[in-house]
Every structure is written in C-alpha cells, then in structure tokens.
C-alpha cells in the first residue's frame with residue numbers, strides 16, 4: 042500500500058509564530074516504517090521526497106506517485122535508498138539488488154517501477170533529476186568517511202558520505218549517515234546553514250525510550266522538535282539542523298538543491314545562536 046502526503050514550504054517569518062504542534066505538522070515526519078506500507082512525504086523544499094518501504098516478507102511496488110504527476114515516480118527523478126533493517130531486496134529494471142543494513146542503492150532517472158522485498162526497512166529519498174546516472178550499490182567501504190568533533194564536546198562522530206561527488210555521481214541528491222563514538226550525542230554543532238540546499242534528517246538506532254532534541258530555525262530564532270526513533274525532520278534551507286540525544290543514535294542526512302559540494306556551508310558562530 043502506498044500512502045503519500047504533501048508538505049508545503051514555510052518561510053522563516055511564518056515559522057517564528059508556530060507553536061509546538063504546528064512546527065511538528067510542517068517539519069516533523071512520524072509514522073514512517075509501517076509493515077507492508079510505502080509512505081512518502083513530498084516536500085516543496087527542493088521537491089525532495091522522503092519516505093519508507095517495509096515489505097515485511099511481501100513485495101511492495103512503487104510506480105506511480107500522484108504528487109509527481111508522471112506515470113512512474115522516477116520518470117523525472119533520481120532516488121537513494123538506505124536499508125536500516127535486516128537484509129532486503131530491491132528490484133529495478135529487471136535487476137535484483139540485495140541491500141544489507143547500512144548499504145545504499147542509487148537509482149538513476151527513468152528506471153521505472155521499484156519493487157521492495159525481504160526483511161529490509163528501506164528509507165527512501167528522491168529529488169528531481171535532469172539526466173540518468175547509472176544505478177548502483179554503494180557499500181560503507183566504498184563511501185567517504187569524515188571524522189568530526191571531539192569527546193570533550195560530546196560530538197565525536199564520523200560522517201559517512203554515500204551520495205557524494207567523489208563516490209557516486211547524482212544530479213542533485215546528496216546523502217549519507219553519521220555515527221557517533223560512544224558517549225557523544227551532539228550532531229552538527231557548531232551549526233551551519235546552506236540556503237542553497239534543503240536537508241532532511243532521519244534519526245535511527247535510538248532506543249525507543251530515548252529522544253533526540255532536534256534544533257531548527259534561523260540562528261537567532263531556534264526552536265526544538267523532540268524526535269523518537271525512526272522519525273524524520275525536514276530542514277528548510279534557512280534553518281540550522283542540529284541535535285542532541287539523550288542516548289547515542291545514528292542519523293541519515295540528505296540534501297537537494299544547488300551545489301552538491303558538501304563543504305559549501307556557512308558556519309554559524311555560537312554567539313549568533315538565540
């Protein structure tokens with residue numbers, strides 16, 4: 042079963058006035074990863090689609106998706122899929138790809154219908170594309186690893202870059218995940234902005250009774266959204282995106298927009314945060 046929802050873009054002036062419920066309605070994405078369902082959220086920030094497929098032993102097919110208006114979802118789009126569950130299978134254009142936990146499949150524009158099966162919990166990301174790049178599997182050993190932070194500041198972590206210009210060519214999608222060294226809980230602090238690109242985070246591998254306080258908003262108007270395991274949050278181009286967990290976790294980040302240069306970000310000085 043395919044379920045879709047659309048989230049319109051909110052400007053920073055409007056966002057200042059939102060209360061907790063309204064902030065969550067616009068930016069927080071809960072209820073993903075339901076057995077036997079494909080759940081997609083079509084965001085108007087750079088038209089990124091994020092979502093999930095949990096085949097739970099059956100076969101789930103993703104083909105037409107009403108918000109894109111095309112016969113098949115990838116007619117004018119590219120896709121990245123991360124498996125956060127047990128080993129599963131994705132079938133694209135008559136080829137079967139076995140995807141283990143922590144591996145990423147890139148699917149180029151025009152691939153046609155996508156079939157999910159096996160025991161995977163698939164996190165799906167898709168952005169508009171202008172040309173076809175080859176569909177391919179990317180394992181953690183093929184990805185770029187960037188070590189960041191320090192134990193003293195509780196932000197020691199490794200950023201593992203899968204859809205990155207040095208690893209896998211894409212039109213605009215960039216994607217990977219960040220893992221923590223034990224005891225570190227802060228992601229993306231010091232914070233940054235990149236008005237050229239929106240971003241989405243999926244928090245996972247977080248114990249069910251723990252939470253991540255995700256920080257968003259303009260640097261001088263920060264707000265927090267409390268995140269549980271396997272929940273996602275949409276980060277507008279004008280917003281910081283940072284989090285602190287009450288326990289360790291992993292998170293998948295993905296971006297769409299202009300300039301796929303990962304390092305093209307504007308750091309926010311601590312004194313600017315309010």
Ligand SMILES: O=C[C@H](O)[C@@H](O)CC(=O)C(=O)O
Nearest residue numbers: 198200219228229230294306
């Ligand atoms: O623009 C890049 C993204 O915000 C993330 O890659 C940041 C991140 O994974 C981290 O600092 O832990």
Ligand SMILES: [Zn+2]
Nearest residue numbers: 233235240282
């Ligand atoms: Zn970022």
